[in-house]
Amino acid sequence: MTSTRKTKPTISSHLKRCGVPRRDFLQFCTRLMVAAPFGLAITDKATAAEVAREIGQAKRPSVIWLHFQDCTGCTETLLRTSKPDLADLILQVISLDYHETLMAACGHQADAALDKAVKDNAGKFVLVVEGSIPTKDQGVYMKLAGRPALNVLQDVAAKAGAIIAIGSCASWGGIPSADPNPTGAVGVDDIIKNKPIVNIPGCPPNPYTLLGVVFQFARNGTLPELDELHRPKFAFDRVIHDHCPRRAHFDAGRFALQYGDEGHRHGWCLYKLGCKGPDTHAGCSTRHFNEIPDVWPIGIGAPCIGCTEKHLAFRIPLFDTVPIHDATPPDTYPPIHTHTGSISAAGAGLVGVIGGAVGGAAWVATRRFTSSEEAVAMIEANCEKPHKDDPHVEGH
Amino acid sequence: MELTRREALRSVASKCVPVVTAALAVPAAEAAEIRLEPAAPIGMLYDATLCIGCKACVVACAEANDLQPDVRLDGLHQAPEDLNNFTKNIIKLYKPQEHSLDSFVKQQCMHCLDPACVAACPFDALWKNDENGVVAWEPSKCIGCRYCEIACPYHVPKFEWDAFNPKIVKCEFCRPRLAKGFEPACTSVCPTHAVIFGPREKLLTEAKQRIDATPHKYFEDRVYGEHDAGGTQVLYLSHVSFEEIGLPNLGTQPIPARLKWQKRIYKFLALPLFLYALLTSVMKKNWIDHQKELLEEEKQTGLRPQL
Numbered sequence: 001m002t003s004t005r006k007t008k009p010t011i012s013s014h015l016k017r018c019g020v021p022r023r024d025f026l027q028f029c030t031r032l033m034v035a036a037p038f039g040l041a042i043t044d045k046a047t048a049a050e051v052a053r054e055i056g057q058a059k060r061p062s063v064i065w066l067h068f069q070d071c072t073g074c075t076e077t078l079l080r081t082s083k084p085d086l087a088d089l090i091l092q093v094i095s096l097d098y099h100e101t102l103m104a105a106c107g108h109q110a111d112a113a114l115d116k117a118v119k120d121n122a123g124k125f126v127l128v129v130e131g132s133i134p135t136k137d138q139g140v141y142m143k144l145a146g147r148p149a150l151n152v153l154q155d156v157a158a159k160a161g162a163i164i165a166i167g168s169c170a171s172w173g174g175i176p177s178a179d180p181n182p183t184g185a186v187g188v189d190d191i192i193k194n195k196p197i198v199n200i201p202g203c204p205p206n207p208y209t210l211l212g213v214v215f216q217f218a219r220n221g222t223l224p225e226l227d228e229l230h231r232p233k234f235a236f237d238r239v240i241h242d243h244c245p246r247r248a249h250f251d252a253g254r255f256a257l258q259y260g261d262e263g264h265r266h267g268w269c270l271y272k273l274g275c276k277g278p279d280t281h282a283g284c285s286t287r288h289f290n291e292i293p294d295v296w297p298i299g300i301g302a303p304c305i306g307c308t309e310k311h312l313a314f315r316i317p318l319f320d321t322v323p324i325h326d327a328t329p330p331d332t333y334p335p336i337h338t339h340t341g342s343i344s345a346a347g348a349g350l351v352g353v354i355g356g357a358v359g360g361a362a363w364v365a366t367r368r369f370t371s372s373e374e375a376v377a378m379i380e381a382n383c384e385k386p387h388k389d390d391p392h393v394e395g396h
Numbered sequence: 397m398e399l400t401r402r403e404a405l406r407s408v409a410s411k412c413v414p415v416v417t418a419a420l421a422v423p424a425a426e427a428a429e430i431r432l433e434p435a436a437p438i439g440m441l442y443d444a445t446l447c448i449g450c451k452a453c454v455v456a457c458a459e460a461n462d463l464q465p466d467v468r469l470d471g472l473h474q475a476p477e478d479l480n481n482f483t484k485n486i487i488k489l490y491k492p493q494e495h496s497l498d499s500f501v502k503q504q505c506m507h508c509l510d511p512a513c514v515a516a517c518p519f520d521a522l523w524k525n526d527e528n529g530v531v532a533w534e535p536s537k538c539i540g541c542r543y544c545e546i547a548c549p550y551h552v553p554k555f556e557w558d559a560f561n562p563k564i565v566k567c568e569f570c571r572p573r574l575a576k577g578f579e580p581a582c583t584s585v586c587p588t589h590a591v592i593f594g595p596r597e598k599l600l601t602e603a604k605q606r607i608d609a610t611p612h613k614y615f616e617d618r619v620y621g622e623h624d625a626g627g628t629q630v631l632y633l634s635h636v637s638f639e640e641i642g643l644p645n646l647g648t649q650p651i652p653a654r655l656k657w658q659k660r661i662y663k664f665l666a667l668p669l670f671l672y673a674l675l676t677s678v679m680k681k682n683w684i685d686h687q688k689e690l691l692e693e694e695k696q697t698g699l700r701p702q703l
Contacts, residue, residue, distance in 0.1 A: 253473070271472070327465035329451040330473040333489030336501065336642040338478040 011093055012056030018092050026052055028093075032215075035208030035287050039234035040224050042216045054219060055093070061218035062125040064117050065099040066156060068149045069142060069176040069185055070131025074167040075101050077204040080290060090207070094214055097121065111145045118159050126214055127160035129153065129188050132169040132176045136184025153191060162217050163188060163197045166210055168307050168314070171199040171229075178314040189230065196223055199230040203307035206287055209235040229310055231281070239326075240277035240304055243285040245294075246270065251331045256301075264301060274319035276306030433509055434529030437629050438569070439596035440583060441603055442502050444634040444641065445613070446590035449487055449500040453582035453591065457485035457504075460570055460581035479503055481556040484567040485582050490641045499634060501641040502591055504582070505552045505567035506621065507531050507629035510650035516547035518665045522564070529596075529629050530569040538564055543662065549625060549646055596629050603633055626650025 009017070015025055029051040036043045045051045065075070081090060096102065097117035105113050117125070134141040139148030157163055165188040168174035176185035188197055200209050213232055216224055224232040241247065249255070249269040256264035257272055264273075271278070277285075277298065284296045284304070297304055306312025312322070343351075458465060458474070465474035466482035476483040484504060491498040511531050513522045521538035524531050533553075540562055544553040556562035570580035578584065583593035592599070603619040611617060613635060620638045621628035625646040632643060639645055661667045690701045 251473075253470070324467065324472050327467045327472065327474040329454055330475050332475070333449060333487060333500070334475075334477045336488050336490050336640065 009060065010056060011058050011060055012052075014060055015056075015092055020092055022052075025056075028090075029055065031291060032208055032212060035206060035283070036212040036234045039237070040212050040216060040232070041222070042219055043212065043234075055215055058215060058219040060093070060095040061214050062095045062097050062117070062121040063099075063128055063214060064097055064114070064121075064125050064156065064160070065128045065130065066153065067100050068129065068131035068133050068153070068170070069183065070167065070169050071175075072101055072130070073204040074130045074202075075099070077289065078207040078210065081207050090211065094211070094218075097125065114156070118156055122159045124161045125159075126217055127156055127163045128210070129163065129165050129170040130167055132173045132185035132187060133191055134176070134183035134185050135191070136182070141183040150191065153188070157188075157192045157195055160195060161221075162223060163192060163195050164210065164213055165189070165197060165199045165201075167205060168201045168203045171201040171231075172310045173314075174203065175314050197230055198223055198226065198232060200235070201229075201231060201308040201310075202282065203305070203313065205308070206235070206283060206289065208287065209283075227281075231308070235283050235287075236281045236308060238281065238283065238286070240280045240282055240285045240298070244277055244298060245285065246298060248331075251328070253330055253332065259301075267301070270298060270301070270303040271321060273303045274317070274321060275303035276309070276312050276322050277304040278324050279312060279322040280304055280306040280309050282308040434525060435527050437509070437529035437596040438574075438594070439507070439599045439629040439631060440580070440591055440593055441599040441631045441633070442591045443603075443606070444499045444501055444590070444632065444636070446588045447487070447500040447502065448588055448590070449489065450587060451487050452585045452587060453502065454483075454485055454487055456581040456585040457567075457570075458483070460573060463565075479552060479554055479566075481554050481559070481563075481565045483554075484565060488642065490636060492640075497636060499636045499641055501632075501634070501643075502582070503550075503552075503642060504630065505531060505569070506550055506625075507567075507569060508625055508650070509627040509629065510625075510652050512547040512549060512625075512651035512655075513544035513553055515652035515655065516543040516662065518543065518662050522553070528569075528574070530571060530574070531566075532568045532571055533564050533566060535563060539665075540564075541665075547651070549644060549651060550642075596631070599631055603631055606633060623648040626653070 026048045030048040032055075033043045033045070033048060033051055038044075042054055043051055045054065067075075078090065091102075097120075098114050100110065103110060103113065133139070133149050133153055135150060139150035142149040144152045165171045169176060169185070170188050172187040172189065173181070173185045174187075176183060177187075187199070189199065198213050200213070202209075209232065212234065213224060216222060224234055227233050227236060229236075241250070244250070246267060246269045249267070250271060254263060254266075254268040255272040256268045256270055258264065259273070264270075269275070275298065285298065288299065289295045294300065303318070305318060306322070316322075455474070457463070461484055463482050463484065466476040466480060467474060469475040469477065476486055479486055486503050488501050488503060489498065490501060507529060508531070509529065511522070511524060514520075514524050514531060517523075518541060519537045519539060521534045521536075522531060522544050523534060540555070542553075542555050542564075544564060545551075545555055553564050553566040555564060570578070570582075573580060579593040583591050586592075592602075594602075600619060600622060603622075607614050607617050607619070615634050615637055620632035620634070620643050621630060624643075626649060632638065634641055634643075694701060
């Protein structure tokens with residue numbers, strides 16, 4: 001797997017040498033264009049042929065792939081892209097110089113392969129990190145060749161041209177960092193501060209996003225425009241909810257309330273089952289996995305868990321609903337005259353009776369009060385000599 | 397001494413008469429004057445037969461006017477039930493029964509030629525632009541009395557009940573957009589041109605052409621707002637009864653003309669201030685009388701007054 005040549009051939013010459021048909025490569029380029037429609041320099045072309053020419057001129061990018069606390073799902077998604085020959089194609093297009101899952105070597109041999117790959121392509125290779133890094137107790141919870149993962153990452157990252165954190169775990173901790181986070185798992189962002197880092201969150205992310213970033217770096221030496229969470233904008237600029245195939249059901253207020261209920265069987269909106277789509281930026285609703293329509297959670301009736309958002313997946317419960325940020329009108333209408341409160345005759349009568357009772361009671365009370373005052377006055381008058389008329393009588 | 401009934405009435409009358417006569421004399425002269433029509437009134441023409449109820453105008457209005465979505469109904473949708481403090485423009489549905497003739501209707505300020513709200517406003521916080529006739533709201537002058545809310549026959553101005561410093565919320569014909577040379581947000585996004593923007597005269601001609609081209613299509617073959625309530629700058633065409641879709645039959649006389657002198661006594665809060673002044677003077681008189689009484693009693697008994 002490791003290349004022995006110092007200078008790598010361009011992608012097109014390598015593909016020719018390996019006998020990959022041009023048609024396959026053009027198909028691949030078309031899919032890349034679909035996956036990254038806007039904001040990626042390499043796919044911002046009119047035709048697949050132009051994209052193919054652009055990518056073909058690039059040197060095969062050297063990629064070193066490190067596994068930490070992960071499930072290898074991100075690797076699997078790269079390998080299971082569409083037909084098997086496409087996975088082959090991907091491995092022909094990029095030069096995957098170190099990858100623990102795919103390499104035949106093991107033990108000291110593997111260790112040496114990593115050293116060699118890093119030394120050969122120092123300052124130029126793309127480091128792809130999969131999985132979170134344990135930091136608690138000096139990182140003893142994960143070791144590679146006897147060294148903590150933390151130190152391995154720091155050494156390799158120091159010589160990388162660019163770093164791509166693939167998957168939610170590498171981006172900001174993912175599942176291993178879920179409460180109570182026993183290993184102190186963090187993302188690459190929290191450890192490496194002086195290198196450009198692109199986060200491609202997702203559980204797993206779409207492999208075309210990774211390929212887009214890698215190709216742009218190989219061809220132009222630049223990274224695509226990133227958002228505030230360091231995600232490439234070309235893949236994470238849209239909200240799932242805005243392109244969701246079940247959106248019509250949301251607008252009509254038709255919600256599945258339980259798995260397997262009538263609404264769920266009819267493909268209604270999954271919001272009330274805890275779908276995080278309205279708060280999640282990702283391309284899942286437009287770029288389905290493995291190029292098969294509807295192969296993504298919402299497509300098969302499972303709510304979105306918000307794996308591309310730092311504050312959602314593995315942070316809040318699966319069935320909790322998220323706030324709707326951009327509320328839009330439903331497909332129902334208010335009536336011409338909205339109902340305003342009215343009072344029935346009986347109600348008015350009752351209020352009158354209560355009011356009358358209170359008024360009457362008040363009147364009786366004042367009478368009593370006055371009479372007691374009068375009584376006091378009379379007692380006083382009896383004690384003293386009456387010298388003039390009682391003033392209270394006149395007042396009423 | 398004791399304030400007799402006769403004395404009290406006399407005192408009130410002596411204070412009232414000059415003020416009331418003054419208040420009535422000025423407006424009596426002014427009531428005859430006819431409100432000047434704006435020089436070049438702009439307008440909107442809404443044709444209910446073209447509206448498909450897409451609510452693009454509702455969203456555009458909220459965006460253009462920085463209104464937050466009204467999610468008070470279910471917490472999910474921007475679903476206002478009526479014009480309110482979050483909603484300056486709304487699409488409603490008239491559907492008397494299942495499968496009967498139904499119609500959408502767009503509601504916003506009608507921008508009357510002689511608006512009742514402007515007449516009712518004590519401090520000219522609501523004012524009508526002399527040039528284009530837009531009825532606008534001036535926050536610095538508003539005292540929050542909500543007379544406009546009650547005066548408007550279309551129930552358009554709305555008060556922000558839950559705000560600390562409440563505003564009056566009503567359609568102002570997208571004033572900032574007009575100033576920049578754009579048409580109002582609602583007319584600019586309508587996909588079927590059910591609501592269009594233009595000078596009022598031109599829109600009237602257009603509406604009449606539509607009526608002439610298709611007789612009996614429109615209700616009573618007339619344009620609502622041509623003469624209704626003295627004429628409005630937002631004109632309506634509909635295939636169902638105007639009253640059914642929330643446009644009341646108000647006659648051809650402007651609302652302020654009907655109010656005559658009543659509207660004037662509220663100018664600068666004259667009537668409430670007068671009533672308060674009257675009450676204060678009565679209270680003051682009573683207080684002075686009471687003090688006198690106490691003094692007298694003290695003189696007679698030689699004891700200090702006790703509670």
